[in-house]
Amino acid sequence: MVVLRPYNDGDEVQIVKLFNEVFKHNRTVDYWHWQFLESPYGKATMALGDADGKIIGQCTLLPSKIQVGDSEILGGQSIDAMVHRDFRRCGYYENLAFMSYDIGTESGIKFRYGFPSQAALQGILEKLGGSLVSDVPLYMDVYRLDRLVSYFLKSKVVSKILSAPVKFLIWLFKGKKIKSKRKYEFKEVKNFGSEFDEFWDRVKSNYPTMTSRESSFLNWRVANHPTIEYKTFAAYYDGRLRGYIVLKDEEKMVRGKYPLKIGSVVDIIGEDEDTYIGLYERAKDHFKSIDVDFVLSWILDGMYYGDTLKKLGFIKTKSRIPFAVKNLTLDSSIDEYIFNEENWYLMPIEADTY
Structure with a gap:
């Protein structure tokens, strides 16, 4: 029984x-x-x-x-x-x-x-009364296209020749790169202190619907994760914390035999557009130093500074991650926030799989 x-x-x-x-x-x-x-x-x-x-x-x-x-x-x-x-x-x-x-x-x-699997999504929508808010698009910034091609051609020389025009097309598609205008001081973060609470209080009004980025949450989710060692950089300007970025790298097998090193932007929060640009510039230096092949990020349609991330080099892939919501109360006042994709700021830090 x-x-x-x-x-x-x-x-x-x-x-x-x-x-x-x-x-x-x-x-x-x-x-x-x-x-x-x-x-x-x-x-x-x-x-x-x-x-x-x-x-x-x-x-x-x-x-x-x-x-x-x-x-x-x-x-x-x-x-x-x-x-x-x-x-x-x-x-x-x-x-x-x-x-x-x-x-x-x-x-x-x-x-x-x-963030249900595609197999579970139908049951959530039809049997549990959930609503699909977004198929979160996965974006990619390609660093080492020649290495990916070489796995299939088994020739580094030929792969560089063939990847060159593709790299040019990607560059053309991305358009002109943007660069930060400020000279930030970057510090690696091992523990999130009270200055992150003060920073969150300053910027949270910019984000209509998102998980609170309090220091207690960041310490639990990032600093104290039992199996993943994230890399976090904080940006300072004029002596004040302006934003931070959380990164992850891992090796995965393509088709079961081609190893690729993949980076992920797990979280990024900044007080303005220039901070986002500066943070990703620092992240890019890190990813290049450890020789990643490409970097992934989530960018929802209409997401705060989502267009900035696209300008930094991210292009949309065909991969999607369903995001579903259900109001458990009779309080409809929260509906306009939780069911509207453009209100959400979602990053991989939300998902337990990152």
């Missing part, structure tokens, strides 16, 4: 075991503790399927403080929804999801959001 119930202390051992079986990962209990229990906005709400003492399903909402207009409210990000293969197509996923919504609203969460 399957019983749906909230999380109890000690359930994490079975939850992690189910996660690793469903998603073919090797997650540890320590990682789970960091992700689900240590957020500065409280532990995640979890609805579990218990089959005679065995966890067979889960739906969660990870609380995040969201800037919505002039207010701050709690949103809940849906992550790690899963059901054991022997219990699928029995309605457990939908029932667990609705139970997680009930638990979440009791703890103050106003809306649910997430």
